[in-house]
Amino acid sequence: MSKPFLLGELLAWIRAHGPWRWASQGLRARGYSGRTLVTAVPYLWLALFFLLPFLIVLKISVSEMQLAMPPYQPLVSWISDGVIALRISFENYLFLLEDSLYWKSYLNSIRTAAISTVICLLIGYPMAYGIARSPAAWRNLLLLLVMLPFWTSFLLRVYAWIGILKNNGVINNLLMALGIIDEPIVMLQTNFAMYIGIVYSYLPFMVLPLYTAIEKLDQSLLEAAANLGCRPVKAFFRITVPLTMTGIIAGCMLVFIPAVGEFVIPALLGGPDSLMIGRVLWEEFFNNRDWPVASAVAIVMLFVLVIPIMIYQRSQGQQLGAHR
Amino acid sequence: MRRRFPPLAVVNCLLAACGQGGDDAGTESAAEENVVNVYNWTDYIGRSTIADFEAKTGIKVVYDTYDSNELVETKLLTGRSGYDVVFPTATILARMARVGVFLPLDRSKLPNHANLDPEILERMTGFDPANRHAIPYMWGTTGIGYNPVQVQKALGTDMIDSWAAVFDPAIASKLAACGITVLDAPEDTFEAVEIWLGNVSYNEDLDELAEAEAAVARVRPYVRAFDSSQHVEMLASGGICVSLSWNGLMLQARDRGASAATPVAVRFVIPREGAPMWFDTAAIPADAPHPDNAHAFLNFLMDPQVIAAISNDIRYANANAASLPFVAQDMRDDPSIYPDAEMRARLHPSATRSQDYSRAVNRAWTRVKTGQ
Numbered sequence: 001m002s003k004p005f006l007l008g009e010l011l012a013w014i015r016a017h018g019p020w021r022w023a024s025q026g027l028r029a030r031g032y033s034g035r036t037l038v039t040a041v042p043y044l045w046l047a048l049f050f051l052l053p054f055l056i057v058l059k060i061s062v063s064e065m066q067l068a069m070p071p072y073q074p075l076v077s078w079i080s081d082g083v084i085a086l087r088i089s090f091e092n093y094l095f096l097l098e099d100s101l102y103w104k105s106y107l108n109s110i111r112t113a114a115i116s117t118v119i120c121l122l123i124g125y126p127m128a129y130g131i132a133r134s135p136a137a138w139r140n141l142l143l144l145l146v147m148l149p150f151w152t153s154f155l156l157r158v159y160a161w162i163g164i165l166k167n168n169g170v171i172n173n174l175l176m177a178l179g180i181i182d183e184p185i186v187m188l189q190t191n192f193a194m195y196i197g198i199v200y201s202y203l204p205f206m207v208l209p210l211y212t213a214i215e216k217l218d219q220s221l222l223e224a225a226a227n228l229g230c231r232p233v234k235a236f237f238r239i240t241v242p243l244t245m246t247g248i249i250a251g252c253m254l255v256f257i258p259a260v261g262e263f264v265i266p267a268l269l270g271g272p273d274s275l276m277i278g279r280v281l282w283e284e285f286f287n288n289r290d291w292p293v294a295s296a297v298a299i300v301m302l303f304v305l306v307i308p309i310m311i312y313q314r315s316q317g318q319q320l321g322a323h324r
Numbered sequence: 325m326r327r328r329f330p331p332l333a334v335v336n337c338l339l340a341a342c343g344q345g346g347d348d349a350g351t352e353s354a355a356e357e358n359v360v361n362v363y364n365w366t367d368y369i370g371r372s373t374i375a376d377f378e379a380k381t382g383i384k385v386v387y388d389t390y391d392s393n394e395l396v397e398t399k400l401l402t403g404r405s406g407y408d409v410v411f412p413t414a415t416i417l418a419r420m421a422r423v424g425v426f427l428p429l430d431r432s433k434l435p436n437h438a439n440l441d442p443e444i445l446e447r448m449t450g451f452d453p454a455n456r457h458a459i460p461y462m463w464g465t466t467g468i469g470y471n472p473v474q475v476q477k478a479l480g481t482d483m484i485d486s487w488a489a490v491f492d493p494a495i496a497s498k499l500a501a502c503g504i505t506v507l508d509a510p511e512d513t514f515e516a517v518e519i520w521l522g523n524v525s526y527n528e529d530l531d532e533l534a535e536a537e538a539a540v541a542r543v544r545p546y547v548r549a550f551d552s553s554q555h556v557e558m559l560a561s562g563g564i565c566v567s568l569s570w571n572g573l574m575l576q577a578r579d580r581g582a583s584a585a586t587p588v589a590v591r592f593v594i595p596r597e598g599a600p601m602w603f604d605t606a607a608i609p610a611d612a613p614h615p616d617n618a619h620a621f622l623n624f625l626m627d628p629q630v631i632a633a634i635s636n637d638i639r640y641a642n643a644n645a646a647s648l649p650f651v652a653q654d655m656r657d658d659p660s661i662y663p664d665a666e667m668r669a670r671l672h673p674s675a676t677r678s679q680d681y682s683r684a685v686n687r688a689w690t691r692v693k694t695g696q
Contacts, residue, residue: 067423067679069403101687104696167563189549272508272550272693280690286394287510287686289401289679 054302061295062088072291092296102280102297106304109277112266113259116198120206120255121248123199128210128247132217143211146204158197158268165193165269194270198259205254213247214240249316257305277301360617361386363396363407365604368462370634377624383617400425400609407609408618414603415511417458418451418676426457427608433619434459436626439646447673448603458605459622460643462635465663465671466512466600469574469592471581474502474565487520487595490568493542500546503564505555510689511682513540515600515674516568524598524672528681537688550693556580562588570602571660575639592660598670603643 063072064087077085096102131142149157164170165187172184187193217240225235241248263278270276277297284294362374366389374385388407390396393416399405400412400420412420420426431437437459444460452458468489472482475489478498488495496504507513517536518524525532548564549555556573558564560580567574574592581588606625608618624630632650635642641661648656655661663671677685690696 065679067419069401069423069425071401099687101690101696167558168561273695275694275696283686283690286392286398288683289397290683 057295057298060291061092061299062090063292064089064091065290065292067289070291071289089292092292093300095293096296096300101275102277102300105275105277105280106301108275109260109262110304112194112198112274112276113256113262116195116202116259117206117252117256119195119199120203121252124203124206124210124251125248127203128207128214131207132211132214143208146207149204154201155264158201158265161193161197161200161269162188165196188269189271191271191274194266194274197265197269198262201265202255202259205258206251209250209254210244210247213244213250217243253309257309260305261301357614358382358617359384359386360408360614360621361388361406361612362409362621363388363390363399363405364409364411365389366391368411368604368638370630370637373625373630373634376630377621380624381617381620383620385621404611405609406613408612408614409606409608409621411461411604411606412458413674414448414451414458414460414605415674415676417605417607421452421457421607424610427610427612427615427618428456429459429608429622430619433616434623434626436623439626439628439644441643441645443668444603444643447601448605450673451603451676452605458607459626461604461606461625462638462640462642463601463603464571464640465594465660466507466516466568466570466602467574467592467594467660469559469567469569469577469590471502471559471562471565472589472591474562475499478502478565484566484591484593485596487516487597489566491517491520491539491543493546496543496546499566500548502566503548503558504543504546504566504568505549505551505558505564506540506547506568507570508550508552508693510685511674511677512570512600512602513568514685514688515672519598519600519672520595522597528678530681530684533681533684533688537692540692544692559590560584560588572638572640575660594660594663594667594671596670598672601671601673603673 059075060072063075065071066073073087075087077087079085127146131139131146134142162169166172167184167186167188169188171187172181175181176184221239221243222235225239226232230238261278262276263282266274266276266279267282281294281297281301284290284297288294360383362385364387368389369387374387377383378385393413396410396412397416397420399407400410417426440460444463445455448455448458448460468484468487470484470489475484476482478501479495489499490496490504490506514533514536517539518532521532521535521539523529523532523535552569553573555564555567555569556577557580559567559574559577561584562581567577571592571594574590578590578592581590606622608615608622612618625634626644628644628647629650631642631644632647635647635655636652639655639661641655642651651662659667
């Protein structure tokens with residue numbers, strides 16, 4: 001890898017001329033360099049925008065609810081001079097175990113997200129494949145078309161689906177005008193509408209990483225397979241799929257993770273019986289005004305998502321290591 | 325009044341940095357600054373009210389809107405919202421006033437307070453003892469909106485006058501085909517059920533809540549949707565025939581139905597068993613940056629002609645007795661907006677619930693809706 005430009009040069013200049021010379025030499029002796037600084041940026045970003053909010057939410061999740069501003073009890077309180085009391089309550093977490101609503105919502109959210117991810121993959125893979133194999137002149141245009149919906153607000157696009165799916169909406173009016181149906185088909189506020197909304201909204205996140213992976217695929221491998229008598233279907237599953245696995249995983253993660261916590265789409269398109277953890281969280285926060293329980297729901301959700309992903313990444317890392 | 329419609333609230337949330345309130349102009353400025361930051365429900369003020377206030381007082385109004393009580397409550401509980409005047413529903417006001425969210429009003433700065441309806445002020449004391457923290461703004465009821473033509477076909481009569489239309493399985497099952505919707509607002513709907521069951525004590529009895537839950541669960545199969553906004557259009561276009569809803573929304577449905585290409589009749593009724601009654605109030609947050617200007621704004625809102633003009637625009641009954649002569653004739657004569665004294669006696673102000681009971685109500689509601 002080349003030296004990180006600009007920042008690295010700047011540091012080099014400081015090392016050579018500045019009063020920091022001694023200090024920087026000391027740091028370098030311990031293995032720090034300009035590169036450390038560059039890699040520190042994303043860590044700093046994560047600390048500021050992930051770790052800090054996470055700690056705040058964690059703090060609220062172990063406090064107790066009270067009607068006040070803000071509506072939870074402080075963890076640390078001064079009892080008398082020199083004595084600090086620290087109150088940590090795990091009651092909110094126990095509460096989540098007591099009521100089946102919560103684990104059922106988690107399971108239902110994970111199931112909904114998993115089904116949406118599979119549908120996205122089934123639609124997105126052929127799309128990405130088609131784009132990657134189309135003439136080079138077309139590719140940019142096709143990719144642009146995939147990304148074009150982002151130019152409109154996400155909310156407006158979900159609202160547009162209400163207009164399409166409702167009882168006197170575009171689809172029902174068309175079918176009734178054609179005489180195919182007499183009574184409108186109830187589509188809005190069903191699971192069907194919710195899946196349409198999620199798949200529609202997240203499809204680009206599936207297509208883009210898949211495209212990158214498929215585009216990099218060495219065509220000559222497939223030619224070699226064909227020359228050796230392998231049928232196209234078998235070649236697809238034995239060569240294309242394994243070699244584009246990184247794209248498949250990246251795409252699935254990009255769809256699955258936000259879909260688990262999805263709140264807007266189930267609220268606008270889903271039925272009253274769609275039990276999603278995002279909705280439960282909303283109700284805890286806004287309807288019950290119970291910030292501590294809402295925070296506990298969020299923390300548990302994070303662990304439900306993060307731990308499988310970490311285990312997976314670990315095993316991936318080991319596999320990669322083994323291949324080397 | 326647009327109350328508690330979570331999806332819209334989400335939209336507002338996403339558009340305007342949820343929870344973490346305000347950061348509005350004036351949070352740090354001195355009280356002398358000639359600005360008042362007003363936070364109100366959407367479509368809940370007269371067309372010229374703000375311009376008139378600015379012309380009369382020279383105070384500039386920074387006007388911002390919300391569409392759910394939850395949003396304003398969360399912002400105020402978070403603190404430093406930066407707002408000078410907010411319009412919480414009385415039940416929410418009561419809960420927050422207890423923890424010091426609102427500034428006690430200085431009556432010497434509110435000479436127009438004398439114009440308010442003493443009966444409503446009296447009912448408000450249940451939420452705000454001695455009317456210390458808020459003035460009543462608009463009020464309304466939760467009742468039944470229906471399409472008389474479709475109801476005639478289903479029941480053989482075009483009159484609905486009882487909650488039984490929604491809560492009695494024998495009647496609801498006949499109306500299911502033409503479509504029933506119920507507000508997706510747990511506390512309002514359970515209050516209606518309790519009035520139907522005759523348990524209007526609001527004593528937070530969990531057995532009574534279980535009874536109410538069972539009553540809703542019995543008619544759950546006949547309810548097409550739990551909804552707090554889209555049913556207006558559905559009722560106005562004949563897509564459904566009966567809605568448990570707020571009077572303001574049902575009057576909108578009536579107006580829309582009447583002006584449709586093929587007119588659809590919609591009526592609103594306060595059932596004979598009685599109905600929940602709600603009040604929206606205007607109050608000043610304790611940390612309001614411009615409390616003097618906020619008082620001036622509240623006083624302006626209590627001017628009979630000003631509040632009558634607002635009522636005429638938004639079609640809600642106000643709480644200002646002196647304004648009645650200036651309210652449009654058709655509104656004054658409409659019992660679904662201004663019920664007569666006999667009907668008013670059967671209205672029950674919504675109660676403020678304790679945290680535990682409110683959680684139990686919300687939990688019961690989730691069980692009714694999802695079966696979980």
